[in-house]
Amino acid sequence: MSMEIPYTVEARPDTGLTNGKLGIWLFLASEVMLFGALFASYVMLRVGSQNWPPGSTYLNIPLATLNTVILISSSVTMVLAWASIAKHDFKRFRLFMGITILCGFGFLIVKYFEYSAKFHHELYPSTNTFLAIYFTLTGLHGLHVIGGMAVNSYLWGPGSALYKTDPVHFMNRVENSGLFWHLVDLVWIFLFPILYLL
Amino acid sequence: MAQTTVAHGAAPAHDAHHEELGFWRKYVFSVDHKVIGIQYAVTGLLFLLFGFSLMMLMRWQLAYPGQALPLIGALLGEARTPGGIMLPEFYNELGAMHGTIMVFLGVVPLAVGGFGNFVLPLQIGAPDMAFPRINMASYWSYFLGGCVMLASFFVPGGAAQSGWTSYAPLSDIAGSGQTWWLFGMVFLITSSLLGSINFIVTTIQLRAPGLSFWRLPFFVWAQFVTAFLLLLAFPPLEGAAFLQLMDRLAHTSFFLPSGLVVSGQALQVAGGGNPLLWQHLFWFLAHPEVYVLILPAMGIVAEVIANNTRKPLWGYRSMVYSLIFLGFMSFIVWAHHMFITGMGTTMAAFFQTTTMIISIPSVVILSSLFISLYGGSIRFTTPMLFALGFLPMFGIGGLTGLPLGLTASDIHLHDTYYVIGHFHYVVAPGTIFGLFAGIYYWFPKATGRMMNETLGRIHFWGSFVFMNVIFTPMFIMGMAGVSRRLYDGGASYAHAQGVLHWNVVSSWGAWSLALFQLPFIFNFFWSIFRGKKVDDNPWHATTIEWAAPSPPPHGNFASQPVAHRGPYDYSVPGAARDYSPQWEAVGA
Numbered sequence: 108m109s110m111e112i113p114y115t116v117e118a119r120p121d122t123g124l125t126n127g128k129l130g131i132w133l134f135l136a137s138e139v140m141l142f143g144a145l146f147a148s149y150v151m152l153r154v155g156s157q158n159w160p161p162g163s164t165y166l167n168i169p170l171a172t173l174n175t176v177i178l179i180s181s182s183v184t185m186v187l188a189w190a191s192i193a194k195h196d197f198k199r200f201r202l203f204m205g206i207t208i209l210c211g212f213g214f215l216i217v218k219y220f221e222y223s224a225k226f227h228h229e230l231y232p233s234t235n236t237f238l239a240i241y242f243t244l245t246g247l248h249g250l251h252v253i254g255g256m257a258v259n260s261y262l263w264g265p266g267s268a269l270y271k272t273d274p275v276h277f278m279n280r281v282e283n284s285g286l287f288w289h290l291v292d293l294v295w296i297f298l299f300p301i302l303y304l305l
Numbered sequence: 306m307a308q309t310t311v312a313h314g315a316a317p318a319h320d321a322h323h324e325e326l327g328f329w330r331k332y333v334f335s336v337d338h339k340v341i342g343i344q345y346a347v348t349g350l351l352f353l354l355f356g357f358s359l360m361m362l363m364r365w366q367l368a369y370p371g372q373a374l375p376l377i378g379a380l381l382g383e384a385r386t387p388g389g390i391m392l393p394e395f396y397n398e399l400g401a402m403h404g405t406i407m408v409f410l411g412v413v414p415l416a417v418g419g420f421g422n423f424v425l426p427l428q429i430g431a432p433d434m435a436f437p438r439i440n441m442a443s444y445w446s447y448f449l450g451g452c453v454m455l456a457s458f459f460v461p462g463g464a465a466q467s468g469w470t471s472y473a474p475l476s477d478i479a480g481s482g483q484t485w486w487l488f489g490m491v492f493l494i495t496s497s498l499l500g501s502i503n504f505i506v507t508t509i510q511l512r513a514p515g516l517s518f519w520r521l522p523f524f525v526w527a528q529f530v531t532a533f534l535l536l537l538a539f540p541p542l543e544g545a546a547f548l549q550l551m552d553r554l555a556h557t558s559f560f561l562p563s564g565l566v567v568s569g570q571a572l573q574v575a576g577g578g579n580p581l582l583w584q585h586l587f588w589f590l591a592h593p594e595v596y597v598l599i600l601p602a603m604g605i606v607a608e609v610i611a612n613n614t615r616k617p618l619w620g621y622r623s624m625v626y627s628l629i630f631l632g633f634m635s636f637i638v639w640a641h642h643m644f645i646t647g648m649g650t651t652m653a654a655f656f657q658t659t660t661m662i663i664s665i666p667s668v669v670i671l672s673s674l675f676i677s678l679y680g681g682s683i684r685f686t687t688p689m690l691f692a693l694g695f696l697p698m699f700g701i702g703g704l705t706g707l708p709l710g711l712t713a714s715d716i717h718l719h720d721t722y723y724v725i726g727h728f729h730y731v732v733a734p735g736t737i738f739g740l741f742a743g744i745y746y747w748f749p750k751a752t753g754r755m756m757n758e759t760l761g762r763i764h765f766w767g768s769f770v771f772m773n774v775i776f777t778p779m780f781i782m783g784m785a786g787v788s789r790r791l792y793d794g795g796a797s798y799a800h801a802q803g804v805l806h807w808n809v810v811s812s813w814g815a816w817s818l819a820l821f822q823l824p825f826i827f828n829f830f831w832s833i834f835r836g837k838k839v840d841d842n843p844w845h846a847t848t849i850e851w852a853a854p855s856p857p858p859h860g861n862f863a864s865q866p867v868a869h870r871g872p873y874d875y876s877v878p879g880a881a882r883d884y885s886p887q888w889e890a891v892g893a
Contacts, residue, residue, distance in 0.1 A: 112433060114510050126435040126510050133502045137540045144541030144589070148548065148582055152559070155579050232555040236577040239557035243547065 116276045131283040135290050138251075142294050145247070149240050149301060160237050162303040165230060167221060171303045174217045175295065181210030182292045185259075185285045192278050197270060200281070204263045207288070211256040218249055241302050248298060251291045258284045334445075336437035337859050341444050342423030343751060346744075349415030352451065353737070354822075356406035359399045361815055366391045367794035368812035385463070393792045397466035398482070400790060402454070404469025405486065408594065409493050410451050412736055416601035417497075417535070418447065420743050421504055421528045423751065427850035427857065428522050430513025430866040430888070435506040443499035450492030457485035468790065470591070473560030473583040477552045478567055484553055487546045494543045497535045504532035513849065516868035519625075520887065522848045523611075523618060523872070526625050527604025530632040531597050538593035538636065545586035552578075559583075581646055588639035596635045598732055599699070600628065602739025603670055606692040609742045610674055612846045613689035614681030615883050617873040620673035627666035634663040644715045653712045660710035667703055671696065686844075687761030691742035694769050695735060702730030705780065720790075723783025726776050734772035741768075741825070749843050753855040754836030760828040767821025774814030778807035845884045848872050852888045 113119070114126050122129075153159045162168070188203035225231075225238070232242040262277075262284055270277040335341060365374050371390060374381075378389025385395040426434055434440045457464040462480030465471065476483050508529045512521070521529075548559040556574060560583045563576030611618045618624065640648065640656040674696060683689065705727040708714040718724065741764075748756050785804040787795040794808045795801030842851040852866050866888040874885040 112435060112437065112511070114435075119510050122509055124510065126506050129506045129509060130436060130502050133505055133536060134498075137498055137502075137536050140537050141540035141544050144544040144586055145548075148544070148559070148586065151579060151582050151585070152577070156577055232551060232557045233575060235575045236558055239551065239555075239559060239575075242555075243551050243557070243559075247547065 116273065116279065125279055127279055127283050128286075131286050135286065138290055138294075142247075142297075145240075145244055146297065146301070149244070152236050152240060156236060160235075162305065165225070165238060166241070166303050167224070168303050170217055170221055171299055174214050175299050177210050177213045177217070178292050178295050181207045181214075182289055184210065185288045189278070189281050189285050192270070192274075192281050195274065197267075201263060201267070204259060204281075208256055208259050208263060211252055211259070214252060215249065218245065244298055244302065248291070248294055251294065255284070255288045255291050259288065334441060336433075336441050338422050338426050338434045338437065338440060339751070339857060339861075341440050342419055342421070344444055345414050345422055345447070346419030348448065348451065349411050349413075349419055352406050353411035353415065356403050356411050357819065359403045359406070361819060362391070363396060363399045363403065364812035364815045366396055366792070368809045370793035370796045394463065394466060396792045397468075397790075398458070398464045401465045401468050401471075401486075402458070405454065405465070407732075408469065408598065409490070410447075410454060412598050412732060412740070413497070413594075414447055415740055416736065417504075417528065417531060417597065418444065418500060420524075420601055420605065420740070420747070421500070421531075424743075424747060424850060425504065425525055425528050426507060426511065427750070427853055427861060428525050428848050429508065429511060429516055430849045430852075430862065430868065431507060431511035432860045432862070434503050435510055436503050439499050440503050443496045443503065446492050446496035446499065450489045450496060453485055453489035453492060457482045457489065460485060470587055471549070471583070472587075473549065473552070473580045474562070474565060476549065476583075477560050478572070484550070487550050487553070490546050491543065494539045494546070497539050501532040501535035501539075504528055505536065508532075512868075513865065514867045516849070516887075519622070520868050520871050522604075523607040523621065523624060523628075524601075524604035524848075526628055527600045527607075530628050531600045534593040534597050534600075534632055534635060538590045538597075541586050542590035545583060545590075548586075549583065581643070584643050584646065585639070588642045589636075592639040592642065593632075593635040595728070595731070596631060598736050600631070602695065602699075602736040602743075603628075603674075605739045605743035605746070606695045607674060608846075608848065609688045609692040609746050610677050611873045611875065612746075612844050613684045613686055613692070614678055615684070615875045616677060616681045617871070617875055618673065619677040619679075620669070621871075621873065624670050624673050627669040631663065631666040631670075634659060634666070638663055641710050641715075644712050645719050657710060657712050661707075664703065664707065664710070671700060671703070686745075687756070687758055687765060688742040688746035690762065690765045691738045691745065694765065695738040695742065698730055698734035698738060698772070699736075702727060702732075702735050705730065717786070718783060720788055721783035722779040722787050722789055725789050726779030726783060729776050729779070733776065734769070738768070738772075741765075744829075746844070747850075748832065748836075749839050750850055750853070750855050750857070752833055752836065753838060754832055755839050755843060756832040756836055757828050760824040764821060764825040764828070767824075768818060771814045771818040771821060775811050775818060778804075778811045778814075782807050842886075845882070847874055847884050847886045849887050852886065 112126070114124075116125065118125050118128075184203045184206045188200050188207060191197075191199035191203055222242075230238055232239045262281055266280070267277070269280070331337075332340060335344075362374065362377065365372075373389030374386060374391060375389075378386045378391075381395075385392060422434070422440065426432070454464075460481050462482055464482040465476075465479065465486035467476035467479050467483060471483070471486065508521075508525060548557075551557045552559050552561065558575045558578040560580050561572065561574050561576055561578045562580060565572045565574070565576065607618055607624070638656060638659045640652065641660045644653055644656075678693075705723070709718055709724060709727060745756055745761055748754070782795070782801070782804045785801065787798070787801045787804060791798075795805060839855070841853065841855050844851070849866050849868065853861050854863070868887045869890050870885065870887055872887060874880075874887070876883045877885045
């Protein structure tokens, strides 16, 4: 496979984009449509229901607030990781990328406690439509968190070997992974109010 | 010219014979867009044949309800056809899977995965797709989705039976085949998403030097807009599939209303859901999907018409603007599939209006193609015959859609055979004719050999006649009020008695159509080995794919092609030949 595809590393002059960056933005657009459809479903179910419970009936707002703080912090460290690699500071990159991954873990651990508390009280997706949409939306979002963590862990670990041979290419990958991570963060920022607060 | 300002990564020529790949990497797990395109096309053609076979079984039951299927009836087993007579459940399986297979496993993979993959990078002078490995993943995701769909025929209770639209609540409470259908769809949607990102990035990033957007062939534009539709319309269906999986596996009630009674017993679920939510999510995908089916075929037809009239396309820019407008509008017409669900008149009026508006760009494109014929010295080659067949057939399909888009007439026509006739005219003698045109047209590029013209003509005329024999009666039956999805084809309904005989006509048309596909199948395989050998540009075409060797090697072009002119410079006054290829410098 020696044939080279142009603009994988340097941007095409007239579009100002690398292939990967355009690709990740398009992927994010499709993700917006996916979550957009589910948010729209939430609205339709809620508008059509007789008595929609306030989120606090079932959900733990302080825990979710903690998770919001964790996830927003991880977006900040993600940017710092990218800025570090852009300044060719590999050690700081690993530090901040590591913190980003740990934040992901922290988020999932809190989520685990939330879920198991629900199950403990025999609250399941089948209990009512509010819990159904709660578990579906947070579950799908959780899968996205895991996906983002997997990519970030690869870039923190084995994937970082690319930095030695092609630092610009590696920096692009960190940026693209960061864009996805910010989307995961952004989705949560919508989920938090509609499920917990409103 | 701008050719020197854009530096490409590497000239592919010296890489073409860099290393020999093993059989598996070269032909099976290939990352070469041409191999992937051919994989998509062949798999898609096989699924088209399979989906058509399901329909041929159904046509027996429709023409001769309750009579034993000759020969095949005994082979299908007692569980499906006891004594050779088709069970209603099996009929429903065939119906649901015919639609699913034709749309998601046949036409889209062939039109987008097949032609898009093979032709698009060549037409823009690129060495490959932007993400070759994602491209391979896209094919194999499609392949897995196809396997899941096929396997579902053999699970207890059989394949999905709730129609290709999988309307809830029926689909929520259906047998396990429906779960397989949903998982299959998730694979197919993933495949389309990966593919669409690849097509958009490739078109924007890998255009050859000098190939500005206004110099792109219409086919590339069509694929480009199609890719946006796939990218943005499929995720909502994926979301809907997740919700339905939750309903089926975690016993939620997204699509189950409170107090639902099934077979005389109250369903033990929480309720509170909304069956119409599924319809909204489904049609939000499925209406743009209609344009996913038709736009690539329009692109192919435009290429073939320009090439065989030896004239530039009439109104190229209007066609491109129409395409973009069409793509945009296709996202805001979906509820015209739902006029009789009890929506308010304001909503109905809105969707009726957008539906009438979206017909305008379609008419602009079709009219431009018709006007392009005017004054041309037309070569009646096989691809041109199919392209010419496409025009009136798609026209009938489009015009018969108008009464369905108007709320008043839709009340009578909704869910009748009229609807079936309408969208089959769009997709079968419409899109599939376009795809056949493309196969005959690009076959010499893929193999270096021509397909046989005589067999091609037999294939065309037989298909053209029998497509109409199948689908014209459906309009008559539909206007008489015969509903779709009836196990006995309407035999037990008083109002259908006067038109029942048309079922027999339609069925014999379908079986005859199958007969006329045999010359095509034979021609396809025979021509791979025995077809007439031709040079790189046998049709004397102008677009860049014809600059590559036939078949193109890995990396496609001997040297980076440069675009010097628009895509359809045919019969340029003063030129030595009646075609001036894009890749040849002006004045050369």
